Amino acid sequence: DVKVTQSSRYLVKRTGEKVFLECVQDMDHENMFWYRQDPGLGLRLIYFSYDVKMKEKGDIPEGYSVSREKKERFSLILESASTNQTSMYLCASSTLNTEAFFGQGTRLTVV
Amino acid sequence: QQPVQSPQAVILREGEDAVINCSSSKALYSVHWYRQKHGEAPVFLMILLKGGEQKGHDKISASFNEKKQQSSLYLTASQLSYSGTYFCGTEATGNQFYFGTGTSLTVIP
Numbered sequence: 001d002v003k004v005t006q007s008s009r010y011l012v013k014r015t016g017e018k019v020f021l022e023c024v025q026d027m028d029h030e031n032m033f034w035y036r037q038d039p040g041l042g043l044r045l046i047y048f049s050y051d052v053k054m055k056e057k058g059d060i061p062e063g064y065s066v067s068r069e070k071k072e073r074f075s076l077i078l079e080s081a082s083t084n085q086t087s088m089y090l091c092a093s094s095t096l097n098t099e100a101f102f103g104q105g106t107r108l109t110v111v
Numbered sequence: 112q113q114p115v116q117s118p119q120a121v122i123l124r125e126g127e128d129a130v131i132n133c134s135s136s137k138a139l140y141s142v143h144w145y146r147q148k149h150g151e152a153p154v155f156l157m158i159l160l161k162g163g164e165q166k167g168h169d170k171i172s173a174s175f176n177e178k179k180q181q182s183s184l185y186l187t188a189s190q191l192s193y194s195g196t197y198f199c200g201t202e203a204t205g206n207q208f209y210f211g212t213g214t215s216l217t218v219i220p
Contacts, residue, residue, distance in 0.1 A: 040212075
């Protein structure tokens with residue numbers, strides 16, 4: 001059974017903290033993505049990676065960074081969490097012209 | 112670069128039909144469609160590749176007009192289980208994969 005696993009379902013962090021969201025896939029996919037989902041705004045792409053150590057900005061990269069040191073793992077980093085980063089974060093992976101597989105999401109609350 | 116979906120929301124009675132549209136400003140390689148139930152991850156429905164083909168299974172089908180960078184999802188004879196939020200996903204150059212703004216579909220008895 002193929003899987004994309006996100007490290008936490010729920011997280012509560014304080015303003016200014018550095019936050020790491022981890023995503024691991026077991027399908028040997030080249031592409032990995034981080035989205036945030038907010039009501040009425042759909043899924044907005046933050047960053048994606050098409051290979052180890054490669055990354056590209058999506059539509060809303062400000063305040064975020066990513067790391068992909070191994071093919072199966074893609075991390076999203078909030079350098080200094082702010083309340084406007086409270087959201088649902090979804091990781092996905094895919095290979096060319098196939099469906100994207102999603103993790104279960106991490107609901108992050110910044111207080 | 113996020114594709115735009117319309118309508119934003121629709122309410123149907125069981126057995127009625129619906130069309131959801133997805134429009135992109137970029138040339139596309141493919142369009143995907145997903146459905147998301149509340150509190151769950153999006154689930155893949157189908158993919159349409161460049162070539163203008165129409166796909167479908169059961170009573171859900173979709174078309175892709177690559178010249179207009181548009182896709183439409185057709186739901187016929189809707190069932191209660193069709194309720195959820197529908198997203199289109201678009202692949203353009205450079206492996207970028209963007210999702211649309213979403214369409215909330217509610218089917219009532």
